[in-house]
Amino acid sequence: MQQIIEFLKENLQLIYILILAVFIGVEVIKNIPAVLHTPLMSGANALSGVVIVGAILVMLNADPNNYVALSLGFLAVVLGIINVVGGFAVTDRMLQMFKKKKK
Amino acid sequence: MQQIIEFLKENLQLIYILILAVFIGVEVIKNIPAVLHTPLMSGANALSGVVIVGAILVMLNADPNNYVALSLGFLAVVLGIINVVGGFAVTDRMLQMFKKKKK
Amino acid sequence: MSITLSIIYLISTITFVIGLKLLGHPETAKKGNSIAAFGMGLAIIGTIFLNNLEVPIFIYILIIVAILIGSVIGWLIAIKVEMTKMPELVSLFNGFGGASAALIGIVEYGNNQADITQVTTIIAAIIIGSITFSGSMIAWAKLNGSLKKDIRLPKYNLINNLLLIALIVFGFFIVNGSINGEIIIYILLLFSLIYGILFVIPIGGADMPVVISLLNSLTGIAAAITGILYDNMVMMVGGILVGSAGLILTFAMCKAMNRSLSNVIFGAFGGDSVAAKKGSTIGGHIKKTNPSDVAVLMNYADKVVIVPGYGLAVAQAQHVIHELEELLTKKGVEVSYAIHPVAGRMPGHMNVLLAESNVSYDKLIEMDDINPQFKNTDVVLVVGANDVVNPAAHNDPSSPIYGMPILEVEDARSIIINKRSMNPGYAGIQNELFFNQKTSMLFGDAKETLTKLVQELKNM
């Protein structure tokens, strides 16, 4: 309990940021038309690939002799970037199709 | 310039909070029906009375012998609370009227 | 700050967000207002009682006395005010908020002159707070009629902008430490107050709602800045919410009037001169009518639509118009109201006014829904409205209101227009509708004329 209070005290602004971000996420997504559900899921999925930033930091911070850390980091970067690039690309492809049809 | 950078560095989370709050304010208000413009303006006005918190802090922090500070703080509290209480009350009154008519 | 207080502030912030959100939907608006008010109460009580400071009892007493006095005043004003006076009330309250921020800034300048961030926020709070205060007071005076003329110095835009720049430079030097001292802050205060006056005074009375909305947004920003000073989250987030929401509302209003914000603020004069020119080009024959003829016409109509406008609010005719509507309904006439989004003195104002005089909600038809119905309408009664029914918005690309959506009353079989004279409305342009074959002018003050009309109808 004491630790939780400590944490709250030190990271108050962080908590505000998280709560505000939750509100934005909710506010932005609700009421979107069903047509866009699939592209939106795929786009949100690409966004969750932001974890790649952490994967890069793992490699940058790794001890150059720690091969385990380096390999795991390498794998994390590869997987993360697949999520990002693939996610955005496939979303774009889907939306491209809608656009073409629209005119 | 140096000072601005310093400020940014020290208050990074703050800036995120402010930007996210701007997004929420915008997101929440746009697309509201014209019927509600008047109550909304009045409600937002009541909210801006949150400055009362600062006015109370002024009085709490004031040197008990500093009569100028105490009087100015007193005035600030009075004005601030008028804004808050009056604002919420009149908004409620307006909305009450809508409600009554609706059924 | 105690952790409990931090959590209370967090809860208050959340209630603000949720409250504002709910305020945006008719069904939930009342709940939203209560939630935000609850959060505000929490924040205030928490600030007083959970502050971890050593404060002499008499200061607590002072605070509580101040809160009691202010609450009573605010409450009384709120329950006593007439609904027609809504815009000036918002303006008044808003000015108080701004004044509060400025006062805080002044006291705190006495306490902190070292930290550059703090001095910056203090100076900003003083400048913005006092501009909001004096600007709101002028807006208030304009709206309640104590200040009728739009006073315009020659080249007022130039003067105002120079003054604003001077203020900012002044503030910068104070922050810089180049100038300081207790007295200097009062000079800053004075100049900010003057700027607030000069900023609002040239703007026309009918534009005041836009100005109020803008000033409201500024008060929010002032609150947020004060929040930075105290590192107080509820003030920061709450203030910014109001700031951004207010700005969006301001733009929405401008858009509904088909004008730009800068046109509202800087363009008042230009607008008028164009208008004056336009006014002269329209002419023709007008038909006058009188209450008894109108009573006959309405008595035998199947469907009557009432278009209320700014003049109805000014004449306080909302109760008699409701009487008229009930009377006609009793006689078997189908009556409804056509509500233009910017009719009246502030957006949505007509809804509030008519709701107050017990007009039933479902008789108020919004512009887009009523426009197709005018074709089947026998009589349209336009009461104190002008611009919102001006066909120039459709026909005349050179008109200042060109492009603004209007109520298309021209489609009705006959049109009765009640106003006091041929004077133009807010946009300052003549209305060719008055010269339409189908139109009859029913001159006179809205309240008096409608009372006569009701009398005639009762006698039939």
Next chain:
Amino acid sequence: MSITLSIIYLISTITFVIGLKLLGHPETAKKGNSIAAFGMGLAIIGTIFLNNLEVPIFIYILIIVAILIGSVIGWLIAIKVEMTKMPELVSLFNGFGGASAALIGIVEYGNNQADITQVTTIIAAIIIGSITFSGSMIAWAKLNGSLKKDIRLPKYNLINNLLLIALIVFGFFIVNGSINGEIIIYILLLFSLIYGILFVIPIGGADMPVVISLLNSLTGIAAAITGILYDNMVMMVGGILVGSAGLILTFAMCKAMNRSLSNVIFGAFGGDSVAAKKGSTIGGHIKKTNPSDVAVLMNYADKVVIVPGYGLAVAQAQHVIHELEELLTKKGVEVSYAIHPVAGRMPGHMNVLLAESNVSYDKLIEMDDINPQFKNTDVVLVVGANDVVNPAAHNDPSSPIYGMPILEVEDARSIIINKRSMNPGYAGIQNELFFNQKTSMLFGDAKETLTKLVQELKNM
């Protein structure tokens, strides 16, 4: 962290918010995707090159190689994938994101075992990341058909929940310091992976979209937690955005199916048993038909509506259905598609599939718009759809789909249903529509049958 990098992260965060916002409107969706992608690129490049750390060159090379490899793989998958495979693709990518988070957690556990906050975030990242990974892989396997059966241990809900609690307690002890050591973290990883598998494996294949959306939301949360570990704002805000948006999307999907989330996750088995009972109560006579009869019927129709469903996607019949539509249009028949929001394998999936096969946008009519039109429709052709046209949703309060809005094809003059057998659809219930007097069953695989139908029509 350099100030430039902070600002870059701030910009990226803003692009995420704006991008997500724009993704929610058909006209701006493409732009929104590009803006978010741009922001992501910025964040990645900034992280690599503006880190202020002393890093040996070979690590830079490794990072760049990893990025190149991953980008090429991701890109190739993205441009090669068939649109019918969309759900499994999202699931696959999502799993990779989760795996990445788990790997980060494992490496970082090696580096930080002192700070309690850090260990907490690390443990959470590992648990959530690996659940997402293994869960997504199962979802992927189910969707692409490699894993056909819904494997259910006896009392699987109880087992799963106990395992989850055990995982949390386990994590708590690691944070606590009660247990530690390199090996312990791998055990945690293993159990989390197992939980992910057990969590998804009992859920039916048709519910996978909901599960994927939920897992997607979890990946966002994992990213946010990793962001806390590095005090990295773009990860935190971006992750939370995805987390909350994903959750809203999940609930929206459940609502469109008229089910609760807990029913989807825990209720699979119960649902089936009810369904089985129901299935037996409906009976009656069915009418069979064949492609040549249907061809005649359609040839002389004025208005045909096509209802595509899950079976169309499975049979990959979207191209031949478009051919049918063009042929009929050429013969002067008015053809449109009735799109149910949850027809297919994921929400909005039918729109994507039909758009892919060049069906023009304005032929796709949403449920609420098409329902009143069925009255004037001569022939409805239902292809591989079942639940979305089941009148039990209207008539039978005991039905699991009761309350779900459906396409009211019953109103049409004649109804042709193409499916392979009398087997029920996803909800596992029989469809009384099949026994309707107006209904004729056209049995067979959608692609084959439609190809025959097109052939017949061409010969006429």
